[in-house]
C-alpha cells in the first residue's frame with residue numbers, strides 16, 4: 001500500500017485526539033463524515049443527530065454565535081440513569097427503603113431547565129432542593145408532583161419558614177434542614193404559630209473530608225452544619241417543645257465533584273452513625289440525604305484526578321446502599337429513604353457552548369527569512385546563521401543563540417538602533433528557528449531538559465466568539481477543564497497547536513488547559529482556517545454551574561440559547577429559543593438607562609452639527625448606527 005494510504009487521517013484518529021469517547025458518556029461521538037454527533041437513548045432505540053445540522057438550523061433561524069445548546073434528551077437520560085441505577089441496586093441488595101433524588105436549583109436555575117427536570121423527574125418522584133427563599137419560590141411554582149421531596153437548605157428567616165410551612169399545609173413534602181443551631185428556635189416558634197408540624201432535617205458537620213476543588217466545604221472546617229454537641233442540643237430542644245417526632249432527616253454535603261469513591265464511602269458511614277444514634281434517641285427519622293458530590297468525568301480518565309472520578313454511577317449507588325445497610329442493620333434500624341442532591345452529574349451533559357473562530361494568530365514565520373537584506377543589522381545576520389548551522393547535535397546552543405539575538409534586537413529597538421522592519425524580520429526568524437528546532441527535537445532520543453516544553457510553547461492563538469467569563473466562568477475561576485473540540489472537519493488531521501482566546505480584552509479570557517488522558521495539556525490540536533468556511537467549536541459538559549455564575553466582563557451578556565429535542569423517529573425539533581442579551585440589556589444591568597444613553601449621545605451629535613464637524617444628515621446616519629448597536633447582540637456579529 002502506498003505510504004499516504006497507510007497514514008491517512010481517519011475520523012477515529014480525531015475521536016482519539018479529542019478523547020470524545022472517554023468523556024462523551026455515549027452521548028457524543030464522531031460520525032463517519034467527520035462531524036460531532038449526539039445520541040439520544042430513546043426506549044425505542046438510540047437516535048443520532050449531527051451537530052452541524054443543528055448549527056445549520058440555528059443559522060437558518062438567523063441566530064448568531066455563540067449559542068448555548070441545550071439537548072433536553074440528555075437531561076432526561078441523566079435523571080433516568082440515576083434513578084434506575086438506585087432502583088437496580090435497591091432490588092439487588094434487597095434494601096427496604098427507596099430512593100428519591102432532588103435537583104439542587106443553584107446548579108442551573110434557568111426556567112427551561114428546572115421545568116424539564118420537574119417534568120422528566122415526575123415519574124421517579126424526583127424533587128428539587130432550594131438553598132434560598134428565591135429558589136423555594138421557584139420550586140413551589142414549578143414542581144408538580146407533591147410526592148417529590150422539596151428540601152430547604154440555607155439559612156432561613158421567618159418569611160422562608162412561613163412559606164415552607166404553608167407549602168407543607170398544601171401537601172408538599174417540604175424538609176427544613178437546620179444548617180445552624182440558631183434557625184431552630186424560629187422554626188419551632190413559626191410552626192406553633194401556624195399550627196403546622198414541619199419535617200425537620202439536620203445538616204451534619206462531618207469529620208470526613210474529600211479531595212477535589214471544594215474540599216473545604218465539607219469536613220471539620222466546613223462553615224455549615226451542626227456538631228455532635230449541637231445535635232444533642234437540637235434533640236433536647238425538640239423534645240422539650242414536643243416536636244422530636246418532626247426530626248426526620250439527616251443531611252450533609254461534602255462538596256461538589258468528589259473524584260474519589262473512598263471519600264464518598266467514608267462520609268456515608270459517618271452519616272449513618274449519626275442517623276442511627278438520632279433514631280435511637282427517639283426521632284422517627286426515615287430519610288438520609290447525602291447531598292451532592294457525584295462527579296462528572298470531564299477528562300474521561302476515570303481516575304481520582306480533580307476533573308475526573310474513579311467510580312461509575314453503578315458503583316456509587318451500590319456503595320451508598322451497601323454502607324447504609326451495613327451500619328443500620330447492625331443496630332436493627334429500619335432502612336430509610338435515600339435522597340441525593342446530585343446537580344452537576346444531572347445537568348452537565350445537556351448543554352454545549354457553540355462558538356465560531358473569528359481569527360488566528362499563528363506562531364510561525366509569515367515573512368520570507370531565507371535571505372536577509374545585505375544591509376541588515378549584524379545581529380540579524382548572525383540570527384539567520386543560526387538557521388544555517390542547526391544540526392541535531394547543537395539544538396540547545398541554537399536555542400540559546402536565538403533567544404539571545406531576539407532579546408538583543410528588542411533591546412536595540414528600544415534605543416532606536418534597529419527599525420520596525422528589522423524587528424519584524426527578527427520575530428519571523430525566531431519563529432522559523434523554533435519551528436525547525438521542534439522538528440529536530442522529535443528526532444532526538446533524549447531531549448535536553450531545558451527544551452522539554454518548547455513544542456508546547458509554540459502555539460497559535462485561535463480567537464473564539466465567546467466570553468470565558470460569561471459562558472465558562474469556572475474555567476477562569478477554578479481552572480475547571482471542559483472538553484473542547486471542533487464540531488466538523490474531523491476527517492482532516494488537525495495540524496495546528498492552539499490555545500483559544502475569547503473576545504474580551506482580558507488576558508485571562510482564554511482556554512489554555514485541555515484534558516489529555518491522565519493529564520492536562522496546554523494546547524489543543526485544531527485545523528487551519530479555510531478562507532470561506534466558518535470553523536465551529538463546542539465546549540462540552542457545561543450545563544452545571546456555568547450559566548448563572550457568569551458575569552458581564554467587558555459587558556458581554558447572556559448568549560443566545562437554543563433547546564432541541566431529538567425525536568424517537570429520528571431528527572430533531574427546536575423546542576425553545578431564547579435571544580441573548582442586547583447591548584441595551586447589559587448596560588441596564590450596570591445601571592444605565594439605554595434611553596438616556598441615546599438622548600445623551602443625540603445631544604453630543606447635535607453639538608457636533610452646531611460646531612460644523614458633521615452635517616445634519618451625518619448626524620442622522622450616526623444616530624441610526626448607535627441605536628442599531630444598542631439593540632444588537634453583545635458578541636461579534638457576522
Ligand SMILES: *Cc1c(COP(=O)(O)O)cnc(C)c1O
Nearest residue numbers: 253256257292293341342343344
Ligand atoms: C451545591 C450543592 C449541591 C450540588 O452538588 P453537586 O456536586 O453539583 O451535585 C447539593 N447540595 C447542596 C447543599 C449544595 O450546596
